[in-house]
Amino acid sequence: MDAPVPELETRANACADALEDADSVLLASHIDADGLTSAGIASTALERAEIPHDVVFSKQLDDEEIAGIAAHDHETVLFTDFGSGQLETITEHEDDGDFTPVIADHHQPADADTEFHLNPLLEGVDGGKELSGAGASYVLARALLGESATDLAALAVVGAVGDMQTKEGELVGANVEIAAEGVEAGVLDTAKDLALYGTQTRPLPKLLEYASEVYVPGITNDQGGAVRFLDSLDLDLHDGGDWRTWASLDVDERQTVVSGLVKRAVRNGVSTDKVTDLVGTTYTLTEETPGTELRDASEFSTLLNATARYERGDVGLAVCLGNRDGALDAARELLQTHRRNLSEGLAWVKDEGVTVEEDLQWFHAEDRIRETIVGIVAGMAMGAEGVESDRPIVGFGNKNDEEVKVSARGTPALVKQGLDLSVVMGEASQTVGGDGGGHTVAAGATVPKGQERAFLDAASDLVDDQLR
Template sequence: MKMSLHQRIKKASDVILNEKYVRIISHYDADGIAAAGIMCSALFRKKIGFCVSFVKSLGSKTIDRVKNEKNALVLFLDMGSGQIDDIEDIKSTVIILDHHAQFRESKIIQVNPHFFGINGTDEACASTLSFLLAKSVDEKNSDLVGLCVAGVVGDKQIPFKSLNKEIVEEGIKNGFIKKEKGLSLGLEPFFREGFNPTGDKRFDDSMIIMKLLKQNVKYDVIEKFFGIYYISEYETDALPFSDVLNACGRTDNEGLGF
């Protein structure tokens, strides 16, 4: 009988919980950094050791290095499904969390949404899968959903659909994420008005709307100036946070982002 996504996740978490150390290889973009951050936070809380490397692509050089390290458990994040033939030669136990189009199933524990009828292009990414795995390790890791959302946004999987949408809605329900509407585009010419940064943003937004209406700007145009913000419990907006993670990866500062 074919496993469901959550059964595959549970199998992976059972393997992790039986180890004292996990070797992690992750992609260097915002999704890969966020996925690693989620997973390593979960491991740290369980006092499981880890070592993380970020790479631009999973080539033979990286795979050979991992082979020679003789790790008990290796976890690939945001990569691996396309290199399954080479990865199968690794003697260690291997887990792959990847959302890119799969090539085939294998003896390796491979968590890929495409196997379960979920589109890995816009419905689930590595951060999505890492968050589900972290929750399976311990339900208390539900508070890491803010990192998950940053990874999803960084992977350009917006608007949220399917699995991503379920996770975001659950995060809002549990109070780990706040969904707010606010100004998302600059206005030119600028209005010479002050505002209270710690005050009621609804008042500031209403003031802007009223000024635009007085200038005969149509309401459907005004709506385009406003967008949805997803704020984590650390008061961090997912979009600029994902941009920071992406910038860290693109400038060879993955460790800083992590």
């Protein structure tokens, strides 16, 4: 079997050789869905290669975090889903003999470089759309283990989906090749199906009521309307006294529901382009139990994000490594807390409103919304009443007494017009003594408290340059 991403084969082989030569490895990874799956893939690969290692997580890899990593007693450090953007500091520690860095990342690299650096952007592969951090870790695992690593492709797909790398409902580029290896290994299934979040776990009325992908009048955000629609389909959609889930329907039942949804949408004036968004490519983890969060890549990634937002990377990693008992229960409890906090945060934004300016819109939650979920709330607020969809939204939340977390969200349409929030967050934060980065459609930063207005002014100028 050929390498999944041939452009990266030489770099991947060099990184694999460096890991095989190490007495022990410290695996340092970002703490989000992509970072957790990256760590799960890398840790499994190191375990199978019989390379002793420890794992640490970080929300933001700044100078202090890197110094803490250097203090560990490991000669080799494997950075996954971050490291490329912090190469200047990392190479300083390398030059001082603190550790040998090996990096598997997909973010924009800094000007400095190091010998063992696996990043798709260095070889002309788009790290924002075609290969996630988990994908880079998978490429490294394949170089380390060969075809015996192909079962890890399922986790790589979860990471890509969690990193918002689907385009019009499906993965593209190198991610497609990785998904194909997962299908061939028997751990993944791809199919055209209803492209709504929650097909495995949400009762059908909730699935349709909460669907934000396509707004269908009389069903979306309308519990009674969703129930009346389902009751009108002449199907047995109950299991005892409970509503069934989409995953429990057979092919004919699914076709009936989709047909009814399409007819309802068209009758209510939903555009053809939007109607087609009801169906997309789904990614099913075939070895996971049907009807659970782990069966669907999107729901799996949401579960992992919940563990990350509450700084329980240990729980998320354990789930990625196959713990289906205590860790999964703990992750589900964190997900319930996460959903409650998101609901309360969104309600606060709706009540308080956002400040709409010429080039962007913003809100400052201070301590009312946990800083680790401000970005998610900002994304959920896009399209709500009083929130514009033609400009990015910026959310602030207090990180500590001296710093404020900034999270920005855009839309695919704005990205097509030239928006790159990674650049906006990075450059605007630096003008006020902060630091930031991320992706084109979603990015974040940390800035000194009291510098929010100056940051917004700088960000506005950058957005204006990109879009106008």
